[in-house]
Amino acid sequence: MRTINVKFYRRRAFWPALFLGLFFVSLPAVTGAVEKPRQRFFIGLAAGYLYPQQGDFREIYSKAIWPVELQLELAVGRKISVFSAARYMETSGNTVLLFPGQPAEAYALNWRMATLRLGVNYRLSSSRFVPFVGAGASASFYREQWLDAPLTTEGRKAGFFVQAGGRYRLQRRWHALVQLEYASVPAGSGPRGQVNLGGLSLFLGLLAGIF
Amino acid sequence: MARRKKLKSFFLGLLLLGFISFAPAAAPAIPAETPERPLLLKIAPPAEEVIRVVVAAGGTVVQDLRSSLLVSVPAAAVSRLRDEGLTFTSVGSPAPGDSYFLVQSKLPSPLLAQPGNIHCLLLEEGVWLLWTDNPDFRGWLIQPFRLKALRLAGGFPGRSAAMPPRTDEGAAESRARSVSVIQDLVAKVSLERLRTDILALQNFTTRYASTAPCEAAGDFILQRFGQLGLAAAADPFVFEWHYASRNIVAVIPGKAAPEHMVLVCAHYDSTSNYPLVSAPGADDNASGTAAILEMARILAAEKFNLSIGLLCVSAEEWGLYGSAHYAQEARQQGAEIIAVVNLDMIAYPGSRQRVLDVIGNRQSEWLADRFIAVAQPYVGLRLAKVIDASLTWSDHSSFWDQGYAALCGIEDSDNPYYHSTSDTLETLDLAFATEAVQASLAAVAELAQPVTSLAAPTGLQAQSQISASLFASVKTVFLNWQANPDPVAGYHVFRAEKSGGPYLRLTAQPTTGTSFKDSLLASDRNYFYVLTAVDGQGRESNYSGEVRDDENN
Numbered sequence: 160m161r162t163i164n165v166k167f168y169r170r171r172a173f174w175p176a177l178f179l180g181l182f183f184v185s186l187p188a189v190t191g192a193v194e195k196p197r198q199r200f201f202i203g204l205a206a207g208y209l210y211p212q213q214g215d216f217r218e219i220y221s222k223a224i225w226p227v228e229l230q231l232e233l234a235v236g237r238k239i240s241v242f243s244a245a246r247y248m249e250t251s252g253n254t255v256l257l258f259p260g261q262p263a264e265a266y267a268l269n270w271r272m273a274t275l276r277l278g279v280n281y282r283l284s285s286s287r288f289v290p291f292v293g294a295g296a297s298a299s300f301y302r303e304q305w306l307d308a309p310l311t312t313e314g315r316k317a318g319f320f321v322q323a324g325g326r327y328r329l330q331r332r333w334h335a336l337v338q339l340e341y342a343s344v345p346a347g348s349g350p351r352g353q354v355n356l357g358g359l360s361l362f363l364g365l366l367a368g369i370f
Numbered sequence: 371m372a373r374r375k376k377l378k379s380f381f382l383g384l385l386l387l388g389f390i391s392f393a394p395a396a397a398p399a400i401p402a403e404t405p406e407r408p409l410l411l412k413i414a415p416p417a418e419e420v421i422r423v424v425v426a427a428g429g430t431v432v433q434d435l436r437s438s439l440l441v442s443v444p445a446a447a448v449s450r451l452r453d454e455g456l457t458f459t460s461v462g463s464p465a466p467g468d469s470y471f472l473v474q475s476k477l478p479s480p481l482l483a484q485p486g487n488i489h490c491l492l493l494e495e496g497v498w499l500l501w502t503d504n505p506d507f508r509g510w511l512i513q514p515f516r517l518k519a520l521r522l523a524g525g526f527p528g529r530s531a532a533m534p535p536r537t538d539e540g541a542a543e544s545r546a547r548s549v550s551v552i553q554d555l556v557a558k559v560s561l562e563r564l565r566t567d568i569l570a571l572q573n574f575t576t577r578y579a580s581t582a583p584c585e586a587a588g589d590f591i592l593q594r595f596g597q598l599g600l601a602a603a604a605d606p607f608v609f610e611w612h613y614a615s616r617n618i619v620a621v622i623p624g625k626a627a628p629e630h631m632v633l634v635c636a637h638y639d640s641t642s643n644y645p646l647v648s649a650p651g652a653d654d655n656a657s658g659t660a661a662i663l664e665m666a667r668i669l670a671a672e673k674f675n676l677s678i679g680l681l682c683v684s685a686e687e688w689g690l691y692g693s694a695h696y697a698q699e700a701r702q703q704g705a706e707i708i709a710v711v712n713l714d715m716i717a718y719p720g721s722r723q724r725v726l727d728v729i730g731n732r733q734s735e736w737l738a739d740r741f742i743a744v745a746q747p748y749v750g751l752r753l754a755k756v757i758d759a760s761l762t763w764s765d766h767s768s769f770w771d772q773g774y775a776a777l778c779g780i781e782d783s784d785n786p787y788y789h790s791t792s793d794t795l796e797t798l799d800l801a802f803a804t805e806a807v808q809a810s811l812a813a814v815a816e817l818a819q820p821v822t823s824l825a826a827p828t829g830l831q832a833q834s835q836i837s838a839s840l841f842a843s844v845k846t847v848f849l850n851w852q853a854n855p856d857p858v859a860g861y862h863v864f865r866a867e868k869s870g871g872p873y874l875r876l877t878a879q880p881t882t883g884t885s886f887k888d889s890l891l892a893s894d895r896n897y898f899y900v901l902t903a904v905d906g907q908g909r910e911s912n913y914s915g916e917v918r919d920d921e922n923n
């Protein structure tokens with residue numbers, strides 16, 4: 160019943176990141192799409208499917224969760240690139256019962272989480288199809304809200320992730336992205352024990368090389 | 371005969387004393403410890419946590435005191451207690467054949483002399499532990515003495531959470547009705563009847579337990595209960611190996627919750643400096659016994675929701691044997707005694723202010739508070755609360771030992787005729803005794819809840835559910851009950867966070883169905899519910915029986 164009052168949507172970190180992202184997305188159009196054989200800086204959008212690692216999470220938020228993500232990536236060497244990403248997900252669910260034999264009482268829930276990710280990718284080749292592996296750290300801002308009861312839990316938790324994927328160059332500038340990721344976000348304890356907000360996710364997306 | 375025996379033990383004692391004085395100084399009359407025997411330890415402070423550790427180590431609490439606990443633990447468990455950080459001193463290891471007693475004495479020793487087979491140890495101010503294999507040890511005690519026989523095993527393993535009775539607060543109509551009933555009851559207490567009964571009891575010459583006149587006094591009480599139409603019985607017991615006596619008990623069955631009992635008790639046995647010859651015991655405790663008989667007469671004519679037990683015990687003066695027997699059996703049978711009011715010496719206020727002490731231990735403090743709050747308005751004497759676990763010198767202490775809430779009503783004075791052949795009716799103040807009975811009657815009647823015109827609802831059941839999200843959870847409680855046989859307009863539902871209240875009413879208007887849902891409660895605690903019925907004129911019943919939220923899960 161503890162409520163953590165972190166109004167993360169009003170925090171400084173979220174809106175500048177979004178703003179910056181949108182700015183870079185629109186950059187190619189503004190700059191007239193200067194063609195260079197190889198870009199070092201990419202911006203992209205991806206959407207995916209999350210399979211929460213915790214059974215409680217899957218039980219409570221039984222609907223599929225479709226996160227969307229904005230990515231920025233900068234190659235810092237032939238094989239290495241650093242990236243940052245802002246991800247957002249929202250879903251709804253219902254409370255679960257702790258005493259199965261007793262009369263039921265359910266409450267509708269809403270779940271939102273925004274995650275800022277920072278990491279490093281290692282490219283395994285430099286052909287048209289570029290497989291990569293990567294890892295990094297994350298900061299997640301979440302809010303669980305009971306829709307018909309005055310109960311809201313908000314919080315901010317750090318985590319880590321590992322990922323592997325591939326990138327396929329469609330045109331000079333445009334790349335298709337597929338990415339499989341495992342993330343762990345330990346979030347303290349809940350009514351049924353320790354909570355972890357991470358899981359396995361699969362993303363598909365499109366990247367544009369900017370310069 | 372007795373004197374020769376005494377002399378013999380005296381010389382034997384002297385001989386042993388000589389022996390002991392040559393023994394190493396480190397053995398101050400404590401029996402040798404052998405590994406298979408349990409150990410008696412004195413542990414401070416007398417905290418719940420300490421009791422838990424002792425019980426977990428396989429020990430039992432022998433006596434709960436003001437500033438310490440006397441516990442019995444298996445010898446092997448001592449290191450475990452030490453590991454748990456408890457500080458204790460070993461009091462010895464009981465040998466087979468040794469009997470243990472608490473003795474009250476403010477003197478440097480409770481003994482006239484110290485024969486080798488009687489051992490004494492000061493536990494705390496005024497409270498001595500005595501152990502002996504000498505059945506005639508009483509001859510060595512300085513008169514007058516107060517004794518409590520200790521049971522080294524079979525006690526209740528620690529204190530119970532005292533169960534406060536259902537309260538009547540908030541139910542305005544029934545409360546008003548209860549108050550008027552109690553007023554009527556209090557007005558019926560008769561000084562003349564008290565006088566007659568005290569005199570009748572005094573006229574048995576002696577009521578020293580183990581004597582025939584004491585048993586005759588028991589028959590007299592049994593007969594009196596019978597004349598009132600009460601179901602009464604003798605409860606025989608054996609004490610100190612070969613003596614026998616009887617408790618006399620009668621019950622006024624409750625109408626709504628007969629399994630819950632308010633017990634009022636007094637010892638009818640007596641003692642003196644010549645107990646076999648003369649022990650009138652008018653104050654101690656014909657006064658308390660007469661109070662029970664008078665309360666029985668008045669209460670038997672009224673109806674109560676809870677049962678009222680009327681208990682006259684014997685062998686109190688030998689060491690609380692009768693009440694210990696009754697309380698232990700009650701605990702073993704799971705008797706739900708919600709409160710015990712023990713009356714012992716209520717007719718000698720002395721020259722000081724007219725004060726009746728209401729003695730409780732920590733677990734019974736609610737009962738002392740309740741007693742005083744209810745009874746004080748009816749009486750001119752002052753009711754003074756005393757919370758002290760070491761005041762074990764009467765039968766309430768036997769109920770404390772079994773985890774029941776109990777108090778003792780006793781005059782706040784030193785009766786100079788105490789335990790003497792001069793403790794007679796002429797020395798008593800019967801007006802004071804009458805008020806003491808009125809106070810007790812009011813409290814007992816209130817605890818037992820006079821039946822109101824509208825029956826309290828029955829069959830209340832509760833189930834609880836916890837609904838959980840990832841980070842939060844709430845409890846929902848589902849109540850249902852039986853429809854009242856009388857026509858009712860509806861029911862009020864009350865909730866408390868502690869058993870026994872105070873209760874908060876949840877229904878603004880009476881609910882007409884026979885179920886109720888209480889939502890959005892904290893999931894990490896328990897709640898307690900009662901109901902009242904309300905009729906078409908807005909009159910409200912007494913509370914129903916209480917249920918815990920998960921009682922029927």
Ligand SMILES: [Zn+2]
Pocket residue numbers: 637654655686714715764
């Ligand atoms: Zn007495």
